[in-house]
Amino acid sequence: MNPDERFDELLEKMGCEAISEQEIAELAAMLDCPERRASLRLDWLIAGNLGETLAGEAVAAVTADARPAPEKHFLVVFYEHALWGVAASLILMALVLWFTRADSDFNQDPETLARSMLTTIITSP
């Protein structure tokens, strides 16, 4: 086992009832080095605050789920409505053109045309 692995193992054992006097002395000797002390501080900072961080993460996820959809800008709403309006107009124009073509093909009088249009509207799915 290399010294870094041994250091990690001793840090894990620290505070547990299984740690021996000899291992405590070994850990103290290993900590006589700024890098190892920084490692200990970071390791314990994570261990000491992981619960709070995880709980915060869970709260953030729940809050994000419960948050209502952001309100749309009025211009976006306007354009959405305008798009629907344009689509409806195009459909209407297509229908008018279709009826007009039927009229030109058979040269029907207005009454026949009206009846033909009505029949088409009623029978169309």
Place this chain on the structure above:
Amino acid sequence: MPISDKIRLAAAAFIGDRHLLSAYVKGLVKDNHAAEDIIQETWLRLSDFIESGKTPENQPAWCRGTARNLVLRHWRKLKHSKVRYDSPAMELLMDQVDLAFDEAGAKDRAHDQLQALRDCVAKLPEKSRQLLAKRHVDDLPLTVIAGDAGMSEHATIKSLYRLRRALFECVKLKTS
């Protein structure tokens, strides 16, 4: 300054430093409930100290010193311990730990590291987060976590250790 204002200031500083104090105490005792009790007791002793008209010169160091004594008291209560907590080896170890927390810039670095920890935790797969939460939020015993995950106790310990190492490396990389 009135005592109530002094206590208010001390409380604000205590909350500001609680991440490091929590790291110090939980790192030493490895038991969330015991650690929380020690942190609360530390605050009570600090407020009593201020109410008696005194002010600690260096509040974080004062709190750590008090917490250290409370940790030693907690250890003395453990029944199966092999260690004498007033031994020279333990004294030396505690001094090195104090030095680690006293080092210049430790507080600022801790702030960056905690931010990095939040980012690293957010990147973990859901299953790993749940495993860690069972241990560190719900404080469930290892046997229960292992049973839920369908793993052996040994495999659960290893998984939790590996996840913590992964977070350690992630935070180190983000803050280096």
